[in-house]
Amino acid sequence: MSAVVIATAFGGPGVLEIADQAPGEPGPGEARIQIRAAGVNPVDYKVYSGAMGADPARLPLRLGSEASGVVTAAGPDAVGPAGPIEVGAEVIAFRAPGAYAEELVVPASELVPKPDTLDWAQASGLLVTGAAAWHLLTATGVGAGDTVLIHGAAGGVGVMAVQLAVARGATVVATAAPANHDFLRGLGAIPVEYGTGLMDRVRAAAPGGVEAALDLAGSDEALDVSFVLVPDRTRIATIVSFERGMKTGIKVLGGAPGADPGTEIRAAARLDLARLAQEGELRVFVSQTFPLAEVARAHEAIMQGHTQGKIALIP
DSSP states (O other), X not given: OEEEEEESSSSSXXXXXXXXXXXXXXXXXXXXXXXXXXXXXXXXXXXXXXXXXXXXXXXXXXXXXXXXXXXXXXXXXXXXXXXXXXXXXXEEESSOTTOSBSEEEEEGGGEEEOOTTSOHHHHHTSHHHHHHHHHHHHHTTOOTTOEEEEETTTSHHHHHHHHHHHHTTOEEEEEEOGGGXXXXXXXXXXXXXXXXTHHHHHHHHOTTOOOEEEEOSOOHHHHHHHHHHOSOGGGEEESSOHHHHHHHTOEEBSSSXXXXXXXXXXXXXXXXXXXXXXXXSXXXXXXXXXXXXXXXXXXXHHHTSOOSSEEEEEO
């Protein structure tokens, strides 16, 4: 038997429990991994909060979607994006439903080699936010010579988007609280404080104009400023302001109804993200780790919305 996290009802972190379930044996095209760390993401609590539906037939819910670990068994034809999956390989699993667990059977197609440059907690936080950031930059066509405005730049997706945009040769203006400005400067961004006067501060930071904007904050301010500064609305994208984004003609990305999930783009990005991490061009910042049994505390922390980088669960 293996410890797993389940939501026994819809609600807050108090509905989360630890249960024992057999991970099972991998079938054709599958592998079993012993999980060393599982990444915590905002979508994880939205799944059981009721925000994405509250059908009691879905209960109990397994949680999590990304993890790092060691392959303990491989079924026939277990082949991942980088080649055959072998027992003992250190891997990252994404997408991996039910990743809040000690062990997990996943399709081998969801496993990529773990970069040596990342520890287990860092590796568990690479792909969900990294793939989302990759999708945002691809959808808005950010490349060398562009100036991109990233709202909410100190969060999990924001930290990845800043690094990837800089690696593409773009100039990044990043909104964040002052406490995160030195951190963002270290990543190569020009930080500005959000709030009253943001438009003027962005213009001062980018006197040549802004070609694209990424909304990771979900505030009216983020979109209002972006609409004024970015001439082409198809180069504005959001992963949080779904309703307003749909109405205003910008690109709405992610899992909301009508949004572009970017499934192929995000899947294809996994090996590139791992390569960039292996080469030291992409870093994962883990601000907190929690034992698996303290998953409720981890969710309380991420729900506050002030986490710099990632949170990981350690089985």
